[in-house]
Amino acid sequence: MxxxxxxxxxxxxxxxxxxxxxxxxxxxxxxxxxxxxxxxxxxxxxxxxxxxxxxxxxxxxxxxxxxxxxxxxxxxxxxxxxxxxxxxxxxxxxxxxxxxxxxxxxxxxxxxxxxxxxxxxxxxxxxxxxxxxxxxxxxxxxxxxxxxxxxxxxxxxLQQDYTACLRGQVDLGGLRPLRIVVDAGNGMGGLTWPPLLEGLPVETVELYFDLDGTFPHHDANPMDPANLRDLQKAVLDHQADLGFAFDGDGDRCFVVDELGRPVPPCALLALLARQHLTAQPGGTIVHDLLTSHATAEAIREHGGTAVRSRVGHAFVKQQMQATGAILGGEASGHYYFGRFWHADSGPLAALHTLAAVGTQPRPVSELLAPFTRYATSGEINIPADDPQATVRQLARAFPDADLLDGLTVVDGPGRWFNLRASNVDPVARLTIEAHTDAEVDDQRNRVLSLLATAHN
Structure with a gap:
């Protein structure tokens, strides 16, 4: 050495x-x-x-x-x-x-x-x-x-103590029988998830639970829609109530509804917020600034306080600690829990989701429909040799923009866009939300046109 x-x-x-x-x-x-x-x-x-x-x-x-x-x-x-x-x-x-x-x-x-x-x-x-x-x-x-x-x-x-801790944080009493599909992506969820279901009326169809860091089936990145296809098919084939996908190290959780459709993480955060606010009325929920306006609206409608944060686990955790938040989340599928040291846990998010779904009769698609109110672009990657310079170029056209994290321009409820420099790749990341897909397309064309003009 x-x-x-x-x-x-x-x-x-x-x-x-x-x-x-x-x-x-x-x-x-x-x-x-x-x-x-x-x-x-x-x-x-x-x-x-x-x-x-x-x-x-x-x-x-x-x-x-x-x-x-x-x-x-x-x-x-x-x-x-x-x-x-x-x-x-x-x-x-x-x-x-x-x-x-x-x-x-x-x-x-x-x-x-x-x-x-x-x-x-x-x-x-x-x-x-x-x-x-x-x-x-x-x-x-x-x-x-x-x-x-x-x-x-x-x-x-500490595996047994960890399992007991997570089970002790979620009220799973009265859970109706459920059939779920879980795609562990050959990652660590294949180790931590099975003990959490012991004694519950939950039938599990397991996909890729063998631990294998070469990822022979697909990358353990559920943010990429291509990596959810096996889960979507299995949910439909097995007529499951819902499906879960974990990332490689098990700290993120993605959900597929009974129709085989990926659930937007922002909608799942809204559902978990409603659940937490029922147990802890008036609590604070932290969300990153890429989260849908629908989530903040749902938090306020259920008596909570919504607090924005910069993107990234360090910033969300710091904001949660500063505000005493009971829950936090990001558009990337991270969910943070006040009773879990403000840390993120994919399995804990999945257990809370099971509690929310399994203690009422409606299917997941109906349960989450109220929290999907706006159209979104998803993440659009704009190649840039200097991503920070790209953000500064666009900022010249919007002198009153919010600069908390990159550039955020808000035109009203459910109408906004954000441009951020990637921390890891030579790209600027554009996210747009609007009332319709056509409005999203118009905003994307507007932003790309402004960037092209500035570049020239």
């Missing part, structure tokens, strides 16, 4: 805004994992750090390198082994310890990465510590005094 100083030269392209993620073997290496572990332990001056990893072929080696870096700074490692990201959040929260998860989440099989948390599952992202780790990787860590102790490793198994 090379020294921190040798590993630290130059910038690291794998260090993103919210986590560390990139191509395995070139951008994400054992040296980077070792250095990050050492820098993380040094930054937090922690005595113990939880370490887990997912099913990707490179994850065990990267986790071992990260743990070695932690131990090199005198901190002990609590080794959860092969697990899901939300289990690591649970460990960080329940043990009140910093934690690291080796995963590239929904990225392709060629990638890997590291998600970092402070004690209590608090995020470590740019602005909350990740930039300091980046700097330490560049400059190198200070030498430790001669004779300083090296940390130890202790294996821990």
């Amino acid at each position: 090379t020294t921190n100083q040798e590993k630290g030269a130059g910038c690291h392209p794998a260090i993103k805004t919210y986590d560390i993620r990139g191509r395995t073997g070139t951008e994400v290496t054992a040296d980077l994992a070792y250095g990050t572990g050492a820098a993380f332990a040094h930054l937090l001056q922690a005595s113990e750090i939880v370490v887990g990893y997912d099913m990707r072929p490179s994850s065990l080696g990267l986790a071992e390198a990260f743990a070695e870096g932690v131990r090199s700074r005198g901190a002990d490692v609590l080794w959860t082994g092969l697990t899901a990201t939300d289990v690591v959040y649970f460990a960080s929260g329940t043990l009140n310890l910093p934690a690291a998860m080796i995963t590239a989440s929904h990225n392709p099989a060629s990638d890997n990465g590291i998600k970092l948390n402070r004690a209590g599952a608090g995020p470590v992202a740019h602005g909350s510590g990740l930039e300091k780790i980046h700097s330490l990787l560049h400059t190198g860590l200070p030498d430790r005094p001669a004779g300083s102790r090296t940390g130890t490793t202790t294996e821990i198994d």
Whole structure:
């Protein structure tokens, strides 16, 4: 293993805004994992750090390198082994310890990465510590005094406690018999999901529950409609009540209704908000600024307070902590729970969805129909060598725009668009909502025309 100083030269392209993620073997290496572990332990001056990893072929080696870096700074490692990201959040929260998860989440099989948390599952992202780790990787860590102790490793198994925690947070009494299809995408949901259903009147059709980080069937990214096709077909073939899809590390949840149609994450957030506000009247719900106006409207209609956030788990969690929110969500399918240390959990979102669906007689499509009020473009990627410059170009045409996260222009309820620079790709991402598909098309053409004019 090379020294921190040798590993630290130059910038690291794998260090993103919210986590560390990139191509395995070139951008994400054992040296980077070792250095990050050492820098993380040094930054937090922690005595113990939880370490887990997912099913990707490179994850065990990267986790071992990260743990070695932690131990090199005198901190002990609590080794959860092969697990899901939300289990690591649970460990960080329940043990009140910093934690690291080796995963590239929904990225392709060629990638890997590291998600970092402070004690209590608090995020470590740019602005909350990740930039300091980046700097330490560049400059190198200070030498430790001669004779300083090296940390130890202790294996821990929190799977049963995690299962009990999630089941204890959802009232599943009175659940009617349900048939569901679950696509684990060969990811960690295949490990964490089955124990959560024990004793419930739920028949499960399992798709791709074998843990396989090469993703032989499809990428574990349910945000891509192509990766939902097998789930949609299975829901129809088995006449299921609904279907769930988890991403690679199990912290996101997508739903397909009984008609085989993908449910917009914004609509599911509205349903979960109604459910939470029934149990905790007057609560605050945080949503990212790409969330449909229909969701905020539903939150207010059910007596809650809707609070906007920048896009990204670190910002949503910080906003939830600041406002004491009971629930949070993003248009990307992340759902955050106040009673789960404001962290996101795909299985916990799925359990809440089962409770909402299974304690009333209507099908999912009818239950969610009131929360789908507007037309949307989805995410439109606009290639750009300098995405930030593209956003600035459009901002000149809208001097009064909202600049909370990129550029947001609101023309009224259910009429808005946002243009943001991607944190990971050379694109600007455009999202449009309007009352009709024709209005969405008109707005897209308007924005693209303005950008073309500005470019010329």
